[in-house]
Amino acid sequence: MRHRHALALGLTVTALLAGSVPATAATPTRTAAAQDTAAARPGTNCPQLSRDLPWYGHNRAKLQRAIDTRGTCSHPELAHGHGRAPVAAFDWDNTMTKNDVTDATINWSLRHDKILRPARWSDTSKWLTPAADRALTAACGTAVPVGSPLPTSTDAGCADEILEIRGEAKTMNGDAAFAGTWNHRRTVPQYAWVPQLFAGHTDAELRSYAAAGRKAALAAPVGSTEKIGTHTLPAYVRYYPQQKDLVRTLRRAGFDVYIVSAGSEPVTEVWSKSVGFDRAHTIAIRSVTEHGRISYGMQGCGDVPTGKGDAIPYIDGKRCFINQEIFHIKGAEAWRKQDPAHRIAIGGGDADTDVTFVNDATSAHLAVNRNKTELMCRGYDNADDRWVVNPMFIEPLGRKSGAYPCATEGYTNTDGVPGPVRRPDGTVVPDQHDRIHA
Template identity: 60%
Template sequence: MALAVVSVIAVSGPASALASGPEERATARTVDASGQSGDCPQLSKKLAWYGDNRAKLQKMIDERGTCSGHHRQRPVAAFDWDNTVVKNDITDATLAWALKHDKILQPKSWRETSKWMTADAHRALTEACGTSVRPGKPLPTSTDTGCTDEILDVYLEAKTSDGKTAFEGEWNHRRTVPEYVWVTQLYAGIRPATLTEYAKRARAENLAAPIGHEQTVGTHKMAGYVRYYEQQKDLIRTLRKAGFQVYVVSASAEPIVRAWVDELDFDREHTIGIRNIVKHGRLTTGVQGCGDVKDGRGEVLTYIDGKRCWINQEIFKVKGADAWKKQDRAHRIAFGAGDAETDVTFVNDATAGHLAVNRNKAELMCRAYDNADRRWVINPMFIEPLPRKSGTYPCASTAYTAEDGTGEPVRRPDGTVVPDQEDRVYGG
């Protein structure tokens, strides 16, 4: 069923239409928390934010931007990408395009694509995709519905098409997810630049499709469009003008992310994604480690605590085991933005502001609604926002994902438990 096109966000605060066309940006005299004035770039008033979120973000920019004249060191801002800067998921979009265009290569053995793959999943993929295609050659997934469906079920559900578990074993659930890394390992044998080109073609297709469009891949219905959030584009540009160093930290494969970030002038230094190891110019199933975790098969991703590690290591040059630890204020981001559990650690680490795009993800929303430091900003999705979540977020019981995958209470830095929270910021 096609989703409805939403051009106005219905909220309990002031409602305004989403603007189109080039936004106007002005520089105005502002006052920071110390009472000192400075010239700081202003967020566009033509773009709709929930309630007084624009004012809250502007206050943070005025206070922490180098434009205020009080900061010798440039502050750092970090953004998740999927469903934070854009609507929908670029990993899903790229895989859908690759499957529709026969770009996935036959592996020597499906079992070798993931250290956690079960015998059931190996058997199901082998039977569905066959063995007639030689290893390293493209699978005919554009026409072989069974093969396509099996790949999508293993990725999207972590189960085979007949419901058997696809991944098993032990992993740190705050550092990796087998299916997240497996989708990057599907591109083994492809050159990084080639994968970026696939992502660019998927990007063009998804940007051209109307909002709400669904596509059929195999027999699966998947989102068939992606859009940049104009509010986030404006925020990123304004932060840069105010002196912030701005980074993307994504749980998508880095060659895929590169196809999208050029729109906002992110270079490679400021783009962090899952980094598969390259040998002889081609991607492999190996994945770069972080901190004191060596390169491996995906034991560490840019995922939950892994995003903190990569930020500490790549941006603040913290090495070894210390990269996993929360750093002092001088070595933490000033501003973080995300939409899901995968972002909660780094967004919570921010010292000046935290933006949560509400997709009803429990651990993130528990932190956001608890608002322990009074610096959280919560916004519905800018396109097709979710309605109010029924019931409460289970903050006091199971919303925190422990390393072994069990649910635990969300706790504040002092150890006190965050009480269950109602959903209070949502779309119509």
């Protein structure tokens, strides 16, 4: 477990002041809601977002107001390390960057024969179907010794099966690759399968693959693609300048800023380091190592123990990891929405995997528009008037045709069955049309 000493000290002081009241129920002297509704008092330390970087509409001003209200502009003591720092948290893939850095690492690894052959493909995921096991075994063969690299740079069939299962949760023949029972708001097997693909490697080796993939993806021209097997995939990744500036401004304003990603943690760390995030501030899927090498297991969250991926930073899982790793809330309570003093101030994401923690933010919810239904339903409904919807900063999508089906199937229930998106008061969010786009 990582230690965030300053934040832990703040929570301890709060608990002591509250007497016997648990830390998670403590009443702050100044609530986050009160801070958000109060006008920011101009001070001598009001770090500003760059005006040279374009945002949609009034989005820069909305984010600036949240920064001014919660940061050093209104609370100058934060500049001197006093008081409890407000927390901001952001997804990584397609939120901080254009395109997915985990996919960039997989693609580079397939081009350079870095996936090791498992004894049985069914060992990699407890949800992998017999059809997927057969497809992978047939495509990748058994000639390569167990634990040795598969020749995916030349074996298009093997690379194709891995990419199709990772991307579509199906085999190349269209059979379901994963089946069984899991909580659909806490995990998704094909996301958990990514670090499991790198079983047998050390964390250092995986970081080296991520670094090589990063170098290649940053060198590739914007808009470029590559072909692996029969799959045509994005070849490039770019950091969003607006997001780098946002993170920099938040830090200058006294915020404690984190990344929370459903990618593999060593991979995310390689990319996040260039934006000033250390390992303690980068939260992602944490593989269990055995004898120094990545295993098929991964750390759980809350009351979900270490296992093969029953709880990863995915939808409600991102809330759990934020509560557990940042606010030090333990057990089943980590899955629950906390009081404003124990929630992030600003959150940002681009997909439904981010919707719970972004919605938990008390001052601003940044949604990068990739046409993901639940996130956009909540963004456009804007129930608390704090949503900031922005098109992607590079190659933004055009207007989505038709409405987002918010009122009928915009929400994914724990059993995977879709249902209506609801506001905190239980009312149904009506269908929404795409209004903020390229």
